[in-house]
Amino acid sequence: MNEVASIAEQSLKQRASAALGGRNLTLVGLMGAGKSVIGKLVAQALNVPFVDTDAEIEKVSRMTISELFASYGETEFRALETRVIERLLKQGPRVVSTGGGAFINEATRAQIKAGGVSLWLKADLDVLWERVNRRDHRPLLKTENPKQTLENLMIQRYPIYAEADLTVLSHNVRKDVMVNEVLKALAGLPKAGLAKTGDMP
Ligand SMILES: Nc1ncnc2c1ncn2[C@@H]1O[C@H](COP(=O)(O)OP(=O)(O)O)[C@@H](O)[C@H]1O
Ligand SMILES: O=C(O)C1=C[C@@H](OP(=O)(O)O)[C@@H](O)[C@H](O)C1
Ligand SMILES: [Mg+2]
Numbered sequence: 001m002n003e004v005a006s007i008a009e010q011s012l013k014q015r016a017s018a019a020l021g022g023r024n025l026t027l028v029g030l031m032g033a034g035k036s037v038i039g040k041l042v043a044q045a046l047n048v049p050f051v052d053t054d055a056e057i058e059k060v061s062r063m064t065i066s067e068l069f070a071s072y073g074e075t076e077f078r079a080l081e082t083r084v085i086e087r088l089l090k091q092g093p094r095v096v097s098t099g100g101g102a103f104i105n106e107a108t109r110a111q112i113k114a115g116g117v118s119l120w121l122k123a124d125l126d127v128l129w130e131r132v133n134r135r136d137h138r139p140l141l142k143t144e145n146p147k148q149t150l151e152n153l154m155i156q157r158y159p160i161y162a163e164a165d166l167t168v169l170s171h172n173v174r175k176d177v178m179v180n181e182v183l184k185a186l187a188g189l190p191k192a193g194l195a196k197t198g199d200m201p
Contacts, residue, residue, distance in 0.1 A: 009180075016186035017046050024092040024116030025186070028103035028161055030153060031138050032131035033121035033170045034178060039097030041179045052097045056084050065099070069139035074101075082108045089115035100153075101140075104160050113163075119185065120164035125151055127171055165189070 001009070025042070027035040036052050043050030054065055057080055061068055068077050081099065085108050088096055092115070102108045103118070112118050129147050132138060143149045161167075166185045170178060 012180065012183050012187060013045055016183040019186050019189040020046065020117060022093050024089050024094055024096055026089070026096045026098060026112045026116060026118045027121055028098055028112070028118055028164055029100065029121040029170070030123070030128055030157060031100045031141065031150070032128035033123045035097040035121055038121065038175060038178050038182065039095050041175055042182050043095035045179055045183060046095065049094045050097070051088050051094050053081060053085055053088065053102060054099045056088060057081060060084065064137070066137055066139050078105050081105070082111070086111050092116065103164070104157055109160070109163070117166065117186070117189065118164040119166040119168060119182065120161040121170040122161065122167050123170040125154060
């Protein structure tokens with residue numbers, strides 16, 4: 001990277017950081033949008049701790065997400081997810097990557113909204129499908145026609161993800177390009193009058 005590009009990148013990081021202003025940044029969106037992978041890189045760029053809610057749930061339960069769904073069902077998983085996210089947001093500021101259903105749950109959505117800035121990583125069906133199709137660890141996609149299931153989830157969930165403070169399109173560009181897209185969205189945030197992490201109930 002040349003010197004001018006490097007200075008521009010530093011300046012973008014600083015502007016994004018200043019706009020975030022000590023609040024949590026929570027990534028929401030459907031399975032395969034890149035929340036876990038891009039969230040971690042955004043945290044590195046902003047020099048704040050990163051946490052993935054699914055990884056945290058697996059740690060506290062000592063079970064995989066698939067095992068939790070199989071043993072206790074989705075309702076219990078959502079209850080645990082709500083509790084874990086509430087704690088993680090209170091421990092912030094952090095970049096928090098959520099599982100795709102977290103923001104759909106009303107209680108969790110309220111916590112995420114109150115606990116900082118929410119950002120929807122939005123992708124089209126073919127991008128999501130190509131990514132989730134590579135692995136089989138997502139219990140909600142263990143159906144006869146997982147691509148159709150994903151499309152149904154898009155129809156149900158996209159109007160709710162749209163309530164996030166920011167939206168960034170996730171497409172198949174290099175991951176560092178996606179990180180810059182997120183930083184640019186953050187840099188454009190209004191700073192004044194918004195609550196800091198410590199102000200949440
Ligand atoms: N911009 C991108 N370009 C290419 N592959 C990506 C991109 N973002 C994410 N991926 C890949 O897509 C898959 C799903 O990403 P992940 O972060 O687990 O999504 P989510 O947490 O939203 O379900 C991973 O294999 C990841 O490496
Ligand atoms: O969309 C969902 O309801 C889910 C998404 C998954 O996380 P990712 O979005 O990170 O794949 C995981 O939390 C669980 O399988 C349920
Ligand atoms: Mg994830």
